[in-house]
Amino acid sequence: xYFHPDSQIIELQERARDLRLDSVEMIYRRQAxxxxxxxSAADIVAALFFHKMxxxxxxxxxxxxxxxxxxxxxxxALLYAALAQCGYFPREDLQHWGELDCxxxxxxxxxxxxxxxxxxxxxxxxxxxxxxxxxTARMDGRPFHTYVLMGDGECQGGIVWEGAMVAAxxxxxxxxxxxxxxxxxxxxxxxxxxxxxxxxxxxxxxNWAVIEINGHDMRQILQAxxxxxxxxxxxxxxxxxxxxxxxxxxxxxxxxxxxxAPNDAQLAxxxxxxxxxxxxx
Amino acid sequence: xxxxxxxxxxxxxxxAYGAVNPNIVVxxxxxxxxxxxxxxxxxxxxxxxxxxxxxxxxxxxxxxxxLGGKVPFANGFSALLALRALExxxxxxxxARTNVKIAASYAGVSDFKDGPTHHSIMDIAIMxxxxxxxxxVPADANEASAWVPVIAEYDGPVYLRISRxxxxxxxxxxxxVAIGKGITLRDGGDVTIIAVGSMVGRSxxxxxxxxxxxxxxxxxEMHTLKPIDTQLILKxxxxxxxxxxxxxxxILGGLGGAVAEVLSLHxxxxxxxxxxxxxxxxxxxAPEPLMDAFCMSVEDIIGGAERAIQRKR
Numbered sequence: 330x331y332f333h334p335d336s337q338i339i340e341l342q343e344r345a346r347d348l349r350l351d352s353v354e355m356i357y358r359r360q361a362x363x364x365x366x367x368x369s370a371a372d373i374v375a376a377l378f379f380h381k382m383x384x385x386x387x388x389x390x391x392x393x394x395x396x397x398x399x400x401x402x403x404x405x406a407l408l409y410a411a412l413a414q415c416g417y418f419p420r421e422d423l424q425h426w427g428e429l430d431c432x433x434x435x436x437x438x439x440x441x442x443x444x445x446x447x448x449x450x451x452x453x454x455x456x457x458x459x460x461x462x463x464x465t466a467r468m469d470g471r472p473f474h475t476y477v478l479m480g481d482g483e484c485q486g487g488i489v490w491e492g493a494m495v496a497a498x499x500x501x502x503x504x505x506x507x508x509x510x511x512x513x514x515x516x517x518x519x520x521x522x523x524x525x526x527x528x529x530x531x532x533x534x535x536n537w538a539v540i541e542i543n544g545h546d547m548r549q550i551l552q553a554x555x556x557x558x559x560x561x562x563x564x565x566x567x568x569x570x571x572x573x574x575x576x577x578x579x580x581x582x583x584x585x586x587x588x589x590a591p592n593d594a595q596l597a598x599x600x601x602x603x604x605x606x607x608x609x610x
Numbered sequence: 611x612x613x614x615x616x617x618x619x620x621x622x623x624x625x626a627y628g629a630v631n632p633n634i635v636v637x638x639x640x641x642x643x644x645x646x647x648x649x650x651x652x653x654x655x656x657x658x659x660x661x662x663x664x665x666x667x668x669x670x671x672x673x674x675x676x677l678g679g680k681v682p683f684a685n686g687f688s689a690l691l692a693l694r695a696l697e698x699x700x701x702x703x704x705x706a707r708t709n710v711k712i713a714a715s716y717a718g719v720s721d722f723k724d725g726p727t728h729h730s731i732m733d734i735a736i737m738x739x740x741x742x743x744x745x746x747v748p749a750d751a752n753e754a755s756a757w758v759p760v761i762a763e764y765d766g767p768v769y770l771r772i773s774r775x776x777x778x779x780x781x782x783x784x785x786x787v788a789i790g791k792g793i794t795l796r797d798g799g800d801v802t803i804i805a806v807g808s809m810v811g812r813s814x815x816x817x818x819x820x821x822x823x824x825x826x827x828x829x830x831e832m833h834t835l836k837p838i839d840t841q842l843i844l845k846x847x848x849x850x851x852x853x854x855x856x857x858x859x860x861i862l863g864g865l866g867g868a869v870a871e872v873l874s875l876h877x878x879x880x881x882x883x884x885x886x887x888x889x890x891x892x893x894x895x896a897p898e899p900l901m902d903a904f905c906m907s908v909e910d911i912i913g914g915a916e917r918a919i920q921r922k923r
Binding site: 392396438439440446447448450451454457458459460461462463464465466468469487488491492494495499 | 635656657659661662664666667669670671672673674675676677678679680682697698701702705706707
């Protein structure tokens with residue numbers, strides 16, 4: 330376990346704030362996208378892209394790079410913001426997201442955008458694809474780690490559990506999945522639509538190492554990612570308890586904000602609140 | 611030539627090619643004793659992954675292996691791959707253009723004894739409709755073997771349709787194949803039979819019988835359904851003026867549909883289609899009578915050729 334000084338925690342919290350700002354502004358400008366799940370996962374994505382993962386934005390195909398699979402592809406604004414802030418492409422491109430001749434598609438497309446490891450959009454693919462990538466690391470003796478960020482709603486799909494069993498069979502310690510467990514999906518609360526509980530027990534029963542954290546507590550996120558490194562005989566699942574729409578009061582825990590863009594006044598409030606949280610955070 | 615099943619030709623070739631190309635990895639869904647990928651599994655256990663009975667997961671694991679630089683051959687029953695794992699194939703193989711080879715065993719009605727749940731009679735139509743997908747249907751065991759290195763060395767998604775049954779032998783072991791280049795098996799000027807898979811051997815028999823009636827029949831093997839050999843089809847249309855297609859598949863959207871698209875766009879020509887007529891099939895004790903019962907007999911091809919000739923001018 331590494332020691333994470335306060336200064337590092339604060340810096341990553343500021344990174345997460347910047348990702349939230351970019352995400353809501355992108356969604357506002359395009360009048361399309363998914364704010365709720367982008368805001369809920371921002372802290373996790375900040376921890377991965379700005380601290381944990383060994384990546385080289387100037388050499389996106391570097392064979393030794395850690396891999397990040399955005400399985401919840403509708404959080405594309407968040408992914409694009411992270412890639413741009415890392416330097417995979419100019420931040421100016423974010424303004425053209427979704428335009429016909431822009432490389433940023435509605436959902437991530439690996440063939441169009443540098444840094445996008447896998448095309449996504451429809452749910453449930455991340456774990457199984459992550460398994461394949463993790464297997465190649467093992468076969469080729471490469472030390473890279475594969476991270477998969479999933480939505481909680483995704484766990485309602487059968488292929489996720491097919492992958493859960495397969496990853497355990499092959500004891501893929503170089504695979505870590507994170508569930509952004511905000512408990513809200515398009516039609517309402519996850520616990521009403523199709524309850525996942527006991528989610529920790531389910532993944533444990535599939536022979537994964539499971540860590541449960543507060544997905545907005547940067548120290549807990551970093552510690553969980555460090556712990557995953559130290560597990561050598563099985564894949565790790567981090568169940569990150571989060572708040573849908575985190576940081577924007579009128580969006581928090583509201584299924585309405587799963588896939589709706591803010592208007593002018595709503596954007597102004599969102600930006601003010603996110604910036605405010607950054608100052609006091 | 612000894613008649614071995616197409617699946618055996620494929621399975622043995624895959625194991626042999628494993629020695630040539632260390633990047634080849636093979637996946638199966640608890641069907642390796644049936645798809646005959648067990649030959650590969652035995653030789654290269656560290657490059658073989660049995661995913662269990664989970665076709666969608668297998669396709670996505672194959673996608674990940676491809677992203678990591680391997681050349682995965684994902685094996686299963688064609689009906690299940692084309693239907694149950696279709697979204698994975700569409701999104702993560704075709705749209706994402708990952709280098710995954712889908713080896714779909716049990717083409718058409720070749721799994722005769724298991725019945726219509728296991729028959730794969732619409733997979734070509736499904737795969738043809740998919741951008742980026744190359745669709746290949748070998749005619750016999752030798753040809754199935756010949757395709758293994760060719761598709762492994764091609765960079766992109768491939769759907770290879772393998773028959774469970776022993777089909778009539780068409781090629782010897784020296785057969786060479788190229789993606790998108792049809793094979794002229796027999797020249798002739800009165801009518802052209804364009805065939806795929808198990809219907810190629812049957813079409814050659816039909817051509818013999820038509821020749822005995824004084825007709826000069828051309829036989830083309832259109833192993834690549836996509837990209838289809840437009841040039842070869844148009845040449846046949848120009849030189850013979852009548853075409854019949856033959857496939858172990860519904861005539862809707864398969865080879866017949868593909869040839870109809872080419873002809874109607876470029877050179878309208880009398881066309882008859884031999885294949886399954888928009889119906890589900892039945893269980894049978896052997897593949898041959900099943901094919902005969904569902905409009906894929908040698909006589910059906912002969913009848914189609916005669917009708918096509920009658921429709922000239």
